[in-house]
Amino acid sequence: MANTADRVSTRGRRRSGASSLAWSILSFLVVAAITFLGLITVTFFIGRVIPIDPVLAIVGDRAPASVVAAARKQYGFDLPLWDQYLLYLTKALKGDFGNSVLSTYPVMDDIRRVLPATLELATVGTIIGLLLGIPLGVLAAVKRDSLIDQIVRVIGLVGYSVPIFWLGLMGLLVFYARLGWVEGPGRIGVAYEYSFTPITGLFLVDAILQGDWDVFRDVFRHIILPGALLGYFSMAYISRMTRSFMLNELSQEYIVAARAKGLSETRVIWGHALRNAAVPLVTVIALSYATLLEGSVLTETVFAWPGIGSYLYNSLQNADMNAVLGGTIVIGALFIALNLLSDLLYRVLDPRTRT
Amino acid sequence: MSALLTVEDLRVAFHTRTGTVDAVRGVSFELGRERLGIVGESGSGKSQTGRAIMGLTPPHAEVTARKLDFDGIDLTNISARARRDLRGDRIAMILQDPKYSLDPVMTIGRQIVESIQAHEKIGKSEASKRALAMLESVQIRDPARVYDLYPHEVSGGMGQRAMIAMMLIANPQLLIADEPTSALDVTVQLDVLRILDQLVTERGMGLIFISHDLRLVSSFCDRVIVMYAGRIVEQLKASELNQAQHPYTRGLLDCMPRLGAADRHPLPTLDRKPEWAL
Ligand SMILES: Nc1ncnc2c1ncn2[C@@H]1O[C@H](COP(=O)(O)OP(=O)(O)O)[C@@H](O)[C@H]1O
Numbered sequence: 001m002a003n004t005a006d007r008v009s010t011r012g013r014r015r016s017g018a019s020s021l022a023w024s025i026l027s028f029l030v031v032a033a034i035t036f037l038g039l040i041t042v043t044f045f046i047g048r049v050i051p052i053d054p055v056l057a058i059v060g061d062r063a064p065a066s067v068v069a070a071a072r073k074q075y076g077f078d079l080p081l082w083d084q085y086l087l088y089l090t091k092a093l094k095g096d097f098g099n100s101v102l103s104t105y106p107v108m109d110d111i112r113r114v115l116p117a118t119l120e121l122a123t124v125g126t127i128i129g130l131l132l133g134i135p136l137g138v139l140a141a142v143k144r145d146s147l148i149d150q151i152v153r154v155i156g157l158v159g160y161s162v163p164i165f166w167l168g169l170m171g172l173l174v175f176y177a178r179l180g181w182v183e184g185p186g187r188i189g190v191a192y193e194y195s196f197t198p199i200t201g202l203f204l205v206d207a208i209l210q211g212d213w214d215v216f217r218d219v220f221r222h223i224i225l226p227g228a229l230l231g232y233f234s235m236a237y238i239s240r241m242t243r244s245f246m247l248n249e250l251s252q253e254y255i256v257a258a259r260a261k262g263l264s265e266t267r268v269i270w271g272h273a274l275r276n277a278a279v280p281l282v283t284v285i286a287l288s289y290a291t292l293l294e295g296s297v298l299t300e301t302v303f304a305w306p307g308i309g310s311y312l313y314n315s316l317q318n319a320d321m322n323a324v325l326g327g328t329i330v331i332g333a334l335f336i337a338l339n340l341l342s343d344l345l346y347r348v349l350d351p352r353t354r355t
Numbered sequence: 356m357s358a359l360l361t362v363e364d365l366r367v368a369f370h371t372r373t374g375t376v377d378a379v380r381g382v383s384f385e386l387g388r389e390r391l392g393i394v395g396e397s398g399s400g401k402s403q404t405g406r407a408i409m410g411l412t413p414p415h416a417e418v419t420a421r422k423l424d425f426d427g428i429d430l431t432n433i434s435a436r437a438r439r440d441l442r443g444d445r446i447a448m449i450l451q452d453p454k455y456s457l458d459p460v461m462t463i464g465r466q467i468v469e470s471i472q473a474h475e476k477i478g479k480s481e482a483s484k485r486a487l488a489m490l491e492s493v494q495i496r497d498p499a500r501v502y503d504l505y506p507h508e509v510s511g512g513m514g515q516r517a518m519i520a521m522m523l524i525a526n527p528q529l530l531i532a533d534e535p536t537s538a539l540d541v542t543v544q545l546d547v548l549r550i551l552d553q554l555v556t557e558r559g560m561g562l563i564f565i566s567h568d569l570r571l572v573s574s575f576c577d578r579v580i581v582m583y584a585g586r587i588v589e590q591l592k593a594s595e596l597n598q599a600q601h602p603y604t605r606g607l608l609d610c611m612p613r614l615g616a617a618d619r620h621p622l623p624t625l626d627r628k629p630e631w632a633l
């Protein structure tokens with residue numbers, strides 16, 4: 001970032017660097033597209049091999065035979081498997097996964113409603129994990145074997161060994177039931193639930209956009225406990241990895257050189273060592289974010305959080321196949337995008353990958 | 356004339372899990388505005404001697420000295436802050452391999468600018484102007500281009516010139532060059548030495564030139580210290596090299612440093628990374 005000011009000359013070289021970046025983006029997009037296609041294909045066959053008749057699932061198993069036959073034709077289930085696949089593929093690419101049996105709405109509409117809830121929670125968790133985990137990891141590496149290093153070790157240990165639902169229930173018991181510092185289950189209080197119209201679906205962002213500070217406070221009090229919980233696990237992972245990356249960087253020769261120049265320790269540690277450690281950290285952060293998304297089923301159950309985790313769980317329980325397959329594809333696409341993003345950031349942060 | 360640097364009974368010991376390694380065991384010498392060479396095989400304590408003077412000994416090592424004096428400043432009894440102010444400004448160090456000693460994610464120009472800004476309140480454009488001039492004085496033909504390059508984009512010779520630029524930009528009085536050409540191709544070694552030679556002469560710096568190559572050191576320096584297993588075994592004028600007494604020096608002279616006594620010295624310890632084992 002600070003480098004841009006210094007880039008006065010050598011436009012030509014930069015351009016060739018940019019085109020190699022464009023090339024690597026392109027090749028990654030191709031891989032992403034193939035992965036996505038594979039995902040759709042797999043879900044299609046899963047949808048066909050499970051012993052649930054998709055037509056019966058739609059019309060109900062007490063519908064008269066004529067209705068069943070009509071539905072079979074309407075949804076294309078009378079076509080050959082290959083044509084069905086093509087139909088499924090073109091629809092999926094347009095984001096059309098059919099209707100949910102449970103909600104009766106198009107699956108995509110449901111996902112549009114529940115996905116932001118999950119994303120908002122995972123994002124809050126990751127931000128907390130980053131803001132605490134990176135400084136903690138840096139300090140633990142710099143002051144190796146000190147008290148702070150031990151604390152980071154214990155945090156990591158607890159993060160590994162304590163189940164998330166237990167911590168969640170304990171958190172609710174203490175901070176909601178006993179102390180009343182935070183709100184209980186759900187994303188938003190009943191007082192606001194119907195008057196509040198979301199824009200992006202990320203309630204914190206929406207409240208700020210609308211300048212509605214009462215809603216913001218309420219949403220914040222809802223999200224802070226599950227967010228802090230996820231943040232704890234993210235922090236445990238990020239701090240441990242930051243520590244290990246920092247120890248590696250601090251033992252490098254360029255750190256000796258930086259000190260030999262007379263730089264302050266602050267600059268050596270945060271400006272050189274952490275800047276280098278940031279390269280592998282990007283992957284770790286993306287992984288941590290993905291883990292929070294993955295772990296959303298448990299958290300969302302404990303906190304009655306209306307996200308995609310509980311949506312998928314409910315759909316699965318009720319054999320709502322369109323919803324399950326659609327949700328799976330969307331989550332898969334999200335993971336692919338996350339991968340792409342972290343790969344890009346990696347290239348931005350490490351000049352060695354650009355030439 | 357009082358000495359620029361006085362070292363008396365310098366000791367560096369590493370306390371490791373497997374016991375204490377005495378890397379430097381009572382080294383004493385004086386240095387004026389002259390060129391002192393330190394030779395010895397790998398592991399003989401040359402680098403640790405240099406780093407102790409810089410104040411860059413690893414934290415788990417213990418440094419003691421009866422006297423460690425730089426230009427009237429008692430380095431054994433000086434705050435970390437004051438020590439840091441000396442580094443890069445009045446005492447500088449060139450490391451062995453630019454591939455590892457330059458920050459891989461920062462442009463060469465910025466690394467030089469950073470070096471200036473560590474010691475001077477100076478505007479960004481002024482600093483980068485000076486960095487460009489410095490790149491020119493280490494005989495980089497296209498300084499504006501090299502300024503914007505990352506270390507991996509330049510050759511070893513170019514990288515080492517950038518390193519010299521970075522370390523000499525504040526005009527130090529003492530330069531410690533720790534095997535500055537050992538990692539370079541033979542063809543560029545001479546170029547880099549010539550540049551170093553010229554700058555040291557022009558600026559009247561004191562130089563400690565560390566190398567394992569006795570012949571190179573003797574052609575480059577006024578005086579030579581021969582180290583073995585953490586001690587000085589012989590000190591002589593470069594011109595009187597042929598009169599060396601010590602068998603170890605004679606061994607080095609015969610370009611056979613690895614025969615004879617060479618297998619007795621303590622081996623360098625492995626770089627352990629316990630954090631990966633977690
Ligand atoms: N970080 C360290 N930990 C333990 N021992 C070290 C460390 N660095 C150097 N040593 C020891 O100090 C001795 C001298 O090392 P050094 O000064 O680097 O030798 P050289 O003459 O090759 O520059 C070596 O034998 C090595 O075992």
Ligand SMILES: [Mg+2]
Nearest residue numbers: 401402403533
């Ligand atoms: Mg050495």
